[in-house]
Amino acid sequence: MSKRNYSRREFVKQNSLAGLGAVVAIGLTPDLIADYVTGTGAPAVLGGQKLRTKGWPEWPMWNPATDEEQVLKVLRSGVWSRAGVVTEFETKYAKAIGAKRCLAVVNGTNALITALVQQGIGGGDEVIVPPYTFIATVVAILQTGAMPIFVDSDPETFQIDHKKIEAKITPRTRAIMPVHILGLPADMIKIMAIARKHNLIVVEDACQAWLAEIDHKKMGTFGNAGCFSFSNSKNIPIGEGGAIVSDDEAFMDRCYSYHNYGNPYGTAIGEVGSGTIIAGTKLRMTEYQAAIGLAQLKRLEAQTTKRNENAAYLKSQIKKIPGILPYKLNENVTRASFHLFPFRYKKEEFKGLSRADFLKALDAEGIPCSSGYTPLNKMAYLENVLKTKNFKLMYPSEMLDYKKYMERNQCPANDQLCEEAVWFGQNMLLAEKSDMDDIAAAIDKIHKNADKIKNQK
Numbered sequence: 382m383s384k385r386n387y388s389r390r391e392f393v394k395q396n397s398l399a400g401l402g403a404v405v406a407i408g409l410t411p412d413l414i415a416d417y418v419t420g421t422g423a424p425a426v427l428g429g430q431k432l433r434t435k436g437w438p439e440w441p442m443w444n445p446a447t448d449e450e451q452v453l454k455v456l457r458s459g460v461w462s463r464a465g466v467v468t469e470f471e472t473k474y475a476k477a478i479g480a481k482r483c484l485a486v487v488n489g490t491n492a493l494i495t496a497l498v499q500q501g502i503g504g505g506d507e508v509i510v511p512p513y514t515f516i517a518t519v520v521a522i523l524q525t526g527a528m529p530i531f532v533d534s535d536p537e538t539f540q541i542d543h544k545k546i547e548a549k550i551t552p553r554t555r556a557i558m559p560v561h562i563l564g565l566p567a568d569m570i571k572i573m574a575i576a577r578k579h580n581l582i583v584v585e586d587a588c589q590a591w592l593a594e595i596d597h598k599k600m601g602t603f604g605n606a607g608c609f610s611f612s613n614s615k616n617i618p619i620g621e622g623g624a625i626v627s628d629d630e631a632f633m634d635r636c637y638s639y640h641n642y643g644n645p646y647g648t649a650i651g652e653v654g655s656g657t658i659i660a661g662t663k664l665r666m667t668e669y670q671a672a673i674g675l676a677q678l679k680r681l682e683a684q685t686t687k688r689n690e691n692a693a694y695l696k697s698q699i700k701k702i703p704g705i706l707p708y709k710l711n712e713n714v715t716r717a718s719f720h721l722f723p724f725r726y727k728k729e730e731f732k733g734l735s736r737a738d739f740l741k742a743l744d745a746e747g748i749p750c751s752s753g754y755t756p757l758n759k760m761a762y763l764e765n766v767l768k769t770k771n772f773k774l775m776y777p778s779e780m781l782d783y784k785k786y787m788e789r790n791q792c793p794a795n796d797q798l799c800e801e802a803v804w805f806g807q808n809m810l811l812a813e814k815s816d817m818d819d820i821a822a823a824i825d826k827i828h829k830n831a832d833k834i835k836n837q838k
């Protein structure tokens with residue numbers, strides 16, 4: 382169909398013959414054919430008119446007129462390894478987050494590893510983590526030699542259920558790694574109280590939570606350290622990139638040293654002339670990455686405001702539809718970053734239409750959507766890691782019994798959450814308010830036609 386907006390009569394004239402042939406061919410009921418011909422809203426997945434033919438804001442955004450000057454300057458300078466532009470990015474990012482210091486690194490995964498290692502986390506330790514996250518969170522814990530211990534999710538907030546943390550603390554627990562997943566803040570007030578009570582380190586995985594806040598304090602500044610990602614889909618897209626923020630100067634000096642082979646930096650100096658002082662690695666951000674980051678950072682504040690406004694509006698519209706349960710923000714959240722917009726889909730209210738078929742139907746209406754994460758506490762990598770030489774050296778054999786490990790790490794609420802979640806991407810929240818109405822209308826259309834979709838598949 383052409384992109385021109387036809388009147389209903391024109392549309393019927395243009396499409397009735399060919400369209401009718403198509404719908405008869407896929408075996409629709411007379412009732413659906415009637416819907417189709419009169420344009421009253423047969424679902425697109427069954428051959429009806431697509432609710433939305435317009436696209437969504439493209440991602441990443443890039444405006445040559447405003448964004449390229451500094452990048453080109455860097456390219457032409459030949460100074461491509463870490464220098465002044467990376468420092469400028471760190472200074473501006475620290476300011477945006479409200480932290481004393483920021484260290485830019487190659488990606489979010491290595492920001493997490495660096496923070497954990499420089500907080501002294503390693504083999505023999507347990508680190509508490511939610512299962513509703515991207516694999517990189519758990520990868521970082523495993524890379525230090527520590528054992529991830531999963532705490533169930535709160536299905537309403539999609540975040541770690543802070544009420545279930547204390548039951549998982551053992552004498553080996555050294556740290557909590559809360560994740561502000563989807564850009565919605567985990568309850569840091571409650572988590573920090575638990576950490577203080579049990580003397581635990583807190584490294585926040587804020588890789589999806591740029592500018593998100595509780596009581597106007599930014600995510601990443603509650604714990605001992607906060608880590609961020611700037612990969613391509615992220616709200617500050619650099620392609621690859623990451624950052625650690627903290628107010629702890631000595632810790633940040635150690636992180637700097639670690640990311641630069643362990644060479645002396647700031648207060649991390651060792652004996653004069655002693656050369657490399659700690660076991661480090663190389664994780665330096667390049668100057669051209671930082672130049673891209675500076676351009677993206679300029680958009681972040683306004684875009685975050687827009688995502689918050691559109692998310693609140695979309696939530697208010699779709700929560701009216703039976704079976705759609707949008708996210709709930711934790712208490713005292715003053716701002717989220719909405720890397721994703723999540724809701725739970727209850728198929729019982731959609732005549733038993735499966736989530737997979739709901740997603741297909743929604744996509745067919747021109748609303749891209751996804752089912753999100755699968756349970757990270759149940760994947761093969763965990764059995765594999767428990768068998769490794771290093772883990773055998775670092776843990777007693779009863780801790781390496783996979784069956785026991787699985788029992789200890791069950792997260793039933795998260796299992797159900799993973800079966801019910803539906804996400805929209807952050808770029809969709811950068812469209813206009815009327816575009817949010819399209820999303821709500823498409824869900825409503827599927828709700829009204831759930832029976833037909835289920836039976837006609």
Ligand SMILES: Cc1ncc(COP(=O)(O)O)c(C=O)c1O
Pocket residue numbers: 488489490491514515517518560562586588589609610611612621622623
């Ligand atoms: C929650 C979370 N943690 C960690 C990471 C790792 O970041 P990166 O992909 O930059 O290594 C990501 C991003 O993909 C993430 O979403």
